[in-house]
Structures are given as C-alpha cells and as structure tokens.
Amino acid sequence: xxxxxxxxxxxxxxxxxxxxxxxxxxxxxxxxxxxxxxxxxxxxxxxxxxxxxxxxxxxxxxxxxxxxxxxxxxxxxxxxxxxxxxxxxxxxxxxxxxxxxxxxxxxxxxxxxxxxxxx
Numbered sequence: 267x268x269x270x271x272x273x274x275x276x277x278x279x280x281x282x283x284x285x286x287x288x289x290x291x292x293x294x295x296x297x298x299x300x301x302x303x304x305x306x307x308x309x310x311x312x313x314x315x316x317x318x319x320x321x322x323x324x325x326x327x328x329x330x331x332x333x334x335x336x337x338x339x340x341x342x343x344x345x346x347x348x349x350x351x352x353x354x355x356x357x358x359x360x361x362x363x364x365x366x367x368x369x370x371x372x373x374x375x376x377x378x379x380x381x382x383x384x385x
Contacts, residue, residue, distance in 0.1 A: 271343045271379065275336035276309070276316035278378065280325045284308055287319040326355050326368035332376035340365050340381035347379075 281287040284305050291297045291310045297317065300309040306324055310317040322328035337343045344358060344367050355368035355376070366380040 271346065272335045272337035274315065274333060275380065276318040276334040277312075278318045278320055278325060278332040278334055278376075280322050280328055280331070281319050282322065284319050284321055291317060291319065326376050326378055330376050332368070332378050334378045334380055337379050337381050340367060340379060343367070343379045 279287065284307070288299060288302065288308050288310070292299050297313070298311040300311050300316065302308040306321045308319045310319060316334075318334065326332050340358060344354075347354065347367070347369055353370040355370065358365055358367045360366075362383075364380045364382050366378050368376060368378045370376060
C-alpha cells in the first residue's frame with residue numbers, strides 16, 4: 267500500500283444559491299456554519315468532514331460534486347498525478363488562501379488537491 271497524498275478535507279457541493287444551501291444544511295439538517303464568504307462559498311461542519319458549499323463559478327466542474335484532499339506538498343502531488351497519467355483539469359491555481367489542482371479519477375469523478383497557504 268502506498269502512502270496517502272493527504273487527507274480528505276471537504277466535499278465541494280455546487281450551488282446556484284449558496285444562501286439557500288446554507289439554510290438547508292444548518293436549519294433543516296442542523297449542521298453548524300464554520301465560515302461564509304458572501305454568496306460564493308461557505309464551510310459547513312458536517313460532523314467530521316467539511317461540506318463546502320460553493321457557487322458554481324468556484325467549482326472545478328460546475329455540475330459535479332468534488333472531493334477536496336488537503337495536502338502538505340502540492341507540487342509533489344502534482345508530480346505523482348502526472349507520473350500516473352491522471353487527467354488534470356488545468357494547472358495549479360492560487361487564491362489568497364490556498365494552492366489547488368483539480369483532477370479526475372478513472373470514473374470521471376472530480377478531486378481537488380489543495381495546499382493551504384501559511385501566513
């Protein structure tokens with residue numbers, strides 16, 4: 267068995283209306299809101315896994331749920347994926363908070379490896 271590249275950090279849920287999704291997850295299902303960034307993103311405490319509600323523009327593929335994997339060294343993970351011939355969905359992207367790389371598994375499911383930026 268090989269060493270895992272990281273740990274599952276969150277499941278990305280695409281949403282046309284982030285506020286409505288937050289309301290459902292917190293008021294109907296009773297999960298807690300960890301963080302909200304306006305109408306583009308929210309982190310919900312899913313009881314051990316973060317449910318990340320994101321506007322479709324924030325998603326690697328707007329019509330699919332994606333699994334986020336938190337990694338310590340994104341460049342090493344990118345090299346591992348490339349060596350395995352894994353289909354990448356673009357190059358490494360950077361935001362204020364993280365670096366990330368989206369890719370597909372053999373079944374076409376979307377994954378996002380992300381490396382948080384240390385301040």
